Amino acid sequence: MDLVLQLLFTGIGIGAxxxxxxxxxxxxxxxxxxxxxxxxxxxxxxxxxxxxxSVDLGWPYWLSFLLxxxxxxxxxxxxxxxxxxxxxxxxxxxxxxxxxxxxxxxxNSVLAIYGPQPQVLQGWFDTPGIQLGPVYLDSQYLLIIAVxxxxxxxxxxxFEKTLLGKKLQATSQDKxxxxxxxxxxxxxxxxxxxxxxxxxxxxxxxxxxxxxxxIQMGSTIALKAFAxxxxxxxxxxxxxxxxxxxxxxxxxxxxxxISVPYKDGFxxxxxxxxxxxxxxxxxxxxxxxxx
Amino acid sequence: MPLLEIRxxxxxxxxxxxxxxxxxxxxxxxxVTLLGANGxxxxxxxxxxxxxxxxxxxxxxxxxxxIAGLGPESIVRLGISHVPEGRRVFPGLTVKxxxxxxxxxxxxxxxxxxxxxxxxxxxxxxxxxxxDALGWTLSGGQLQMVAVARxxxxxxxLLLLDEPSLGLAPVIVQAVFxxxxxIRKDTTVLLVExxxxxxxxxxxxxxxxxxxxIVLGGKPDELxxxxxxxxxxxxxxxxxxx
Numbered sequence: 295m296d297l298v299l300q301l302l303f304t305g306i307g308i309g310a311x312x313x314x315x316x317x318x319x320x321x322x323x324x325x326x327x328x329x330x331x332x333x334x335x336x337x338x339x340x341x342x343x344x345x346x347x348s349v350d351l352g353w354p355y356w357l358s359f360l361l362x363x364x365x366x367x368x369x370x371x372x373x374x375x376x377x378x379x380x381x382x383x384x385x386x387x388x389x390x391x392x393x394x395x396x397x398x399x400x401x402n403s404v405l406a407i408y409g410p411q412p413q414v415l416q417g418w419f420d421t422p423g424i425q426l427g428p429v430y431l432d433s434q435y436l437l438i439i440a441v442x443x444x445x446x447x448x449x450x451x452x453f454e455k456t457l458l459g460k461k462l463q464a465t466s467q468d469k470x471x472x473x474x475x476x477x478x479x480x481x482x483x484x485x486x487x488x489x490x491x492x493x494x495x496x497x498x499x500x501x502x503x504x505x506x507x508x509i510q511m512g513s514t515i516a517l518k519a520f521a522x523x524x525x526x527x528x529x530x531x532x533x534x535x536x537x538x539x540x541x542x543x544x545x546x547x548x549x550x551x552i553s554v555p556y557k558d559g560f561x562x563x564x565x566x567x568x569x570x571x572x573x574x575x576x577x578x579x580x581x582x583x584x585x
Numbered sequence: 586m587p588l589l590e591i592r593x594x595x596x597x598x599x600x601x602x603x604x605x606x607x608x609x610x611x612x613x614x615x616x617v618t619l620l621g622a623n624g625x626x627x628x629x630x631x632x633x634x635x636x637x638x639x640x641x642x643x644x645x646x647x648x649x650x651x652i653a654g655l656g657p658e659s660i661v662r663l664g665i666s667h668v669p670e671g672r673r674v675f676p677g678l679t680v681k682x683x684x685x686x687x688x689x690x691x692x693x694x695x696x697x698x699x700x701x702x703x704x705x706x707x708x709x710x711x712x713x714x715x716x717d718a719l720g721w722t723l724s725g726g727q728l729q730m731v732a733v734a735r736x737x738x739x740x741x742x743l744l745l746l747d748e749p750s751l752g753l754a755p756v757i758v759q760a761v762f763x764x765x766x767x768i769r770k771d772t773t774v775l776l777v778e779x780x781x782x783x784x785x786x787x788x789x790x791x792x793x794x795x796x797x798x799i800v801l802g803g804k805p806d807e808l809x810x811x812x813x814x815x816x817x818x819x820x821x822x823x824x825x826x827x
Binding site: 456457460461467470471472473474475476477478479 | 635637656657658661662666667669673675676677678682685686687689690691695698735739
């Protein structure tokens with residue numbers, strides 16, 4: 295029983311990271327109808343920005359954190375203007391190819407600067423964790439879970455309670471109608487890219503001390519997060535979060551009870567099972583609302 | 586000076602010439618109805634006015650200023666609201682949220698916009714009960730009411746209405762046209778209709794569009810009086826009801 299609780303904690307912690315990246319996928323997909331294949335690279339770049347500010351330059355952790363998130367907001371702007379905006383009137387395929395190209399460019403730019411050796415980033419807290427009864431709560435996982443919970447509430451408040459959130463939703467549902475009402479569609483899409491880049495970046499910064507900071511970390515996280523969006527029901531915000539958490543828990547239990555080397559395999563096994571038996575995902579039927 | 590003046594408007598979609606030199610004028614305070622068969626260019630005319638379709642040539646003057654080639658976001662700020670074909674109510678937002686977003690063309694606090702949206706239900710009492718229902722759950726008539734209410738939130742000087750009667754039961758069509766005759770007290774209306782009888786019943790002036798050209802214009806009774814036109818565009822029973 296103790297082990298189960300311990301695994302549940304770790305699983306939710308890693309699942310929270312998938313959830314944040316999955317949320318970024320979903321928000322961009324809803325706004326532009328395109329899957330952003332560079333979403334994982336947002337996490338990777340943010341982790342390297344932390345290495346630059348916090349390790350290489352030795353600046354305080356909180357300052358590095360703010361600067362890294364600021365850098366991600368800027369990357370969101372550049373990504374929107376450089377990758378999405380010139381192709382916005384084309385079909386989805388050129389845009390998807392452009393995001394794949396951007397992901398390769400980002401990964402190799404970082405590789406050219408830092409080389410292939412993984413970097414190490416300290417966690418936010420000096421204390422490694424606390425013992426709560428039978429369960430050891432790692433401080434970094436606690437931080438990840440706390441930030442994710444806060445973001446889920448923020449996301450809900452932003453999209454459901456503010457007029458700007460409603461304008462973003464309107465834009466994702468019908469761009470032409472939104473523009474007829476005087477909503478600036480290009481501004482709404484810009485905001486979506488900034489928000490998604492910051493979300494992805496946050497996930498990367500939070501998970502970096504748990505994993506190593508490496509060129510591949512982005513694609514690993516992104517694959518899991520993408521699987522999470524399909525399990526949750528593609529295009530659904532709640533689905534992305536639930537799917538991410540579920541995936542984290544499943545792979546943690548799979549690794550502990552079945553096989554550690556096949557850890558990544560469990561996530562994709564679940565994905566395949568969903569694609570066969572429930573391709574619309576957990577919250578799939580609600581996709582009908584968008585029809 | 587007319588509120589809206591269109592001269593020799595040509596719109597091409599690729600090889601297809603949807604409008605081949607349309608000239609109409611809408612005086613302030615009027616309801617003007619644009620009639621014509623499917624594919625005559627009625628919707629394209631409205632889309633060109635609101636900025637959704639780029640004019641190939643010709644002039645569109647609103648209040649004496651050229652608006653041809655401006656984007657829809659700029660045109661709605663000048664005071665032209667377009668209720669497009671199919672109503673286009675946001676399916677995943679509630680009725681009240683849809684209506685509130687109609688004010689996106691002007692600066693107002695969200696509390697102010699929320700009050701104005703509540704007041705809008707006085708004009709559309711039939712949808713008050715559905716304020717918190719999502720757009721996709723509504724019937725065609727309710728959607729039409731929401732779409733018009735949303736457009737009025739922009740406080741337009743000119744309202745463009747595309748086929749408000751399309752797909753609605755006769756009793757609902759009458760409700761929609763009652764609303765149009767209320768709106769006209771404050772707003773100029775350019776109405777596109779296939780239902781000629783309803784369209785002309787509220788109009789001060791009508792135009793008949795045929796394959797991208799205006800072939801006839803005049804007061805509603807003049808249009809009813811033109812037998813050949815009445816038979817072709819206004820339905821075979823035109824004479825009986827005229």
